[in-house]
Amino acid sequence: MNSNDKKWTHLHTWNEILSQAEVWKGVLQMLRRSAPAERIIDTSSDQQEWLFVGCGTSFYLAEAAALSWTLLTSLPARAIPASEILLFPRLLAADGQKQAVVISRSGRTSEAVRAARVLREELRIATLGVTCAKSSELEQICSESIVLSAADENSTVMTRSFTSMLLCLQFLGAKRAGKLQFIERMETMAEELAPRVRTIAAEVEAFVHRTEFEDYVFLGQGPFHGIAREAALKVMEMSCSYSQVFHTLEFRHGPKAIVTPATCLTFFLSETAQKEETEVLSEMKELGGATVAICNRAGETIQQASDLVIQMDTAGDELALLAPYTVPCQLMGFFTGLRKGLNPDEPKNLTRVVILD
Numbered sequence: 001m002n003s004n005d006k007k008w009t010h011l012h013t014w015n016e017i018l019s020q021a022e023v024w025k026g027v028l029q030m031l032r033r034s035a036p037a038e039r040i041i042d043t044s045s046d047q048q049e050w051l052f053v054g055c056g057t058s059f060y061l062a063e064a065a066a067l068s069w070t071l072l073t074s075l076p077a078r079a080i081p082a083s084e085i086l087l088f089p090r091l092l093a094a095d096g097q098k099q100a101v102v103i104s105r106s107g108r109t110s111e112a113v114r115a116a117r118v119l120r121e122e123l124r125i126a127t128l129g130v131t132c133a134k135s136s137e138l139e140q141i142c143s144e145s146i147v148l149s150a151a152d153e154n155s156t157v158m159t160r161s162f163t164s165m166l167l168c169l170q171f172l173g174a175k176r177a178g179k180l181q182f183i184e185r186m187e188t189m190a191e192e193l194a195p196r197v198r199t200i201a202a203e204v205e206a207f208v209h210r211t212e213f214e215d216y217v218f219l220g221q222g223p224f225h226g227i228a229r230e231a232a233l234k235v236m237e238m239s240c241s242y243s244q245v246f247h248t249l250e251f252r253h254g255p256k257a258i259v260t261p262a263t264c265l266t267f268f269l270s271e272t273a274q275k276e277e278t279e280v281l282s283e284m285k286e287l288g289g290a291t292v293a294i295c296n297r298a299g300e301t302i303q304q305a306s307d308l309v310i311q312m313d314t315a316g317d318e319l320a321l322l323a324p325y326t327v328p329c330q331l332m333g334f335f336t337g338l339r340k341g342l343n344p345d346e347p348k349n350l351t352r353v354v355i356l357d
């Protein structure tokens with residue numbers, strides 16, 4: 001039975017997940033001509049600390065973007081939830097120059113908009129808005145904004161908006177660092193992944209239908225930790241399943257106590273630390289957990305220790321793997337939600353935008 005006969009092909013979330021690689025290609029082409037992107041790079045100085053700000057999925061995006069930024073530019077960067085800026089503004093020590101990036105698909109999330117206003121108007125910090133919505137409050141407040149309207153979604157949960165805004169920030173970091181080869185590698189990755197997304201979807205769908213789990217753990221180091229946090233949120237939002245996140249090697253220090261055959265452990269394997277991360281993967285398999293390895297290319301050890309292996313098999317730089325690594329877990333949340341009789345387009349308890357009084 002092909003996917004056209006399946007009952008979910010009309011869902012916004014399904015079509016938005018499937019469209020990602022094509023949207024990435026368009027976003028990267030647009031950024032090559034983006035005047036705001038040029039201005040931000042030209043006006044930022046070398047002494048700045050970069051603050052990446054968001055809520056929910058957009059905060060986990062901020063985490064992946066901040067570590068990507070430092071690895072690309074060698075500049076200090078950190079991610080902070082918008083709420084922390086509002087509740088504990090003294091966390092933003094006054095010392096040193098800062099540049100802020102506020103991320104919000106809708107550009108309307110109350111905490112994100114309020115944080116942008118505090119940053120720009122009270123703390124006098126230059127603030128870039130990154131959003132998918134046209135003419136938003138965020139865009140009106142920020143000194144510069146990049147609007148990725150092609151990545152916007154009808155769905156409540158964020159999928160292609162997450163990966164596209166992440167690629168946008170990695171593009172800016174590479175541009176800031178003069179690493180134009182990295183931009184070409186992102187473009188190559190998007191070209192190579194476009195024909196593979198449906199295959200990955202079929203692999204994840206089959207895995208979800210042959211297994212059933214009580215809880216989920218997502219493990220990643222370095223910039224992959226932000227991806228692990230987003231993966232956990234996708235599974236929580238779309239399937240109402242209990243998910244936890246740890247730095248991969250941290251899982252040995254106590255949390256592994258929870259491992260049973262009903263625990264699904266997903267490993268986001270970096271290139272830098274793949275040996276050490278794969279050792280944890282093998283140990284958790286020996287403990288009896290169910291294991292999923294998301295990697296670029298899987299050697300024999302990874303294959304033997306995994307119940308499911310999703311390989312990207314792309315020539316891209318390690319940081320170019322962050323966006324495609326997110327796709328299998330968007331699909332894990334999607335298919336697990338369907339199997340539990342839920343509708344990923346209408347996630348329980350959630351609204352598309354959190355607006356506070």
Ligand code: F1P
Pocket residue numbers: 055056057058103104105106107108109112156157158350351352353354
């Ligand atoms: C942020 C967010 C999403 C979440 C839900 C509610 O939205 O928290 O991460 O999945 O849709 O809104 P935004 O600020 O990026 O528009």
